[in-house]
Amino acid sequence: MDMKPASVATIAGDAEFDHAIATLVLAFSTDPVALWMYDGPHQYLSHIPRLFRALGTNSFDAGAAQRTNDGLGVALWLPPGVHGDDGPLEAVIAESIAAEKQADVGAAFTRTELYRPTESHWYLSLIGVEALYRNKGCGAALLQHGLRQCDREHLPAYLWSSNPLNTSLYERHGFEIAGTIQVGSSPSILPMLRHAR
Helix, strand or coil: CCCCCCCEEECCCHHHHHHHHHHHHHHCCCCHHHHHHCCHHHHHHHHHHHHHHHHHHHHHHCCCEEEECCCCEEEEEECCCCCCCHHHHHHHHHHHCCHHHHHHHHHHHHHHHHCCCCCCCEEEEEEEECHHHCCCCHHHHHHHHHHHHHHHCCCCEEEEECCHHHHHHHHHCCCEECCCECCCCCCCEEEEEECCC
């Protein structure tokens, strides 16, 4: 059976924003870092949508959020000069993460920023594909789409991998592991950089 490569479109409008958040919630349901942050399915489903909204708002506002044509994959990029708004993110962490874990979660997020390039770059904040549709080219299509923009602008790209199963996908697209972050009981987090081309 021939599979048509996934096409990619910019996410626009509130309905697509809601659909994208739902796709990410499903995509991250087995993610080691997400499951470390939120103990159990109730905590995860109650709070991760708010966390993803806090992480994704600036990407949507900048027109840098993409989805596959079928909506089964989503990538949230931050263009050069656009940074996430720490206020809403810190509020979600304070309100939703167990008190004994908040310092470690905050420290892990802070350390990911230490690996970010200081020069102009694209930041892949979140990328996810619904579990039943993985390994069918959606993630690769999303990465290729975003990285073509990086290459047109001759800029590097940065991400941090919260799941070791995804590392080889990123490496196939030119990302290199820049270090390892582990705070308290957290799983390993791998900051990854793709140099300008």
